[in-house]
């Protein structure tokens with residue numbers, strides 16, 4: 001199947017098929033604020049070259065910058081919109097797996113910043129949609145009233161000790177939330193801020209090795 005760049009009714013997105021679409025895992029790439037569907041393609045290809053890649057563009061605009069859900073201020077999320085957008089993304093995943101014929105049970109989210117936050121929200125709300133998640137610089141998107149069952153889910157968190165947007169305690173709280181829900185969580189810390197570092201990408205690559213077999 002050829003590479004597709006389609007504007008579906010759901011999301012503007014890219015789909016890059018692996019040589020064997022149905023057998024390969026699929027990376028769901030979720031960009032940060034002001035990014036688009038092309039930003040994380042090199043990252044996805046570096047992380048898992050044999051995977052399908054599905055990369056949507058966030059539909060919410062903030063001063064012209066695409067995001068995956070609305071926020072009221074830095075780190076203060078519009079919870080109603082987050083809930084709505086998370087469901088929309090989940091529905092898009094289902095639709096895309098039927099359209100492109102990839103295995104809906106072998107999807108690994110790879111999100112950065114705002115993209116990591118909606119991936120975390122998806123994991124907490126509809127965990128059956130993801131086998132695993134790589135979250136670079138995420139925050140707690142919301143605290144669920146009832147913890148989902150994340151048994152068997154793999155979560156990698158990349159975080160900066162000096163991130164001006166995500167306090168260390170917030171990252172720790174998110175890791176604890178996932179762990180309490182039963183997920184296998186690894187947090188990779190570095191001394192930097194909110195920017196993605198080469199080191200955390202390499203750590204995620206290494207972390208993906210065993211998941212490659214199971215996802």
Ligand code: MLT
Pocket residue numbers: 032033071074075076113114115117139165
């Ligand atoms: C968010 O709004 O999701 C987070 O504050 C990260 C960001 O996009 O700056």
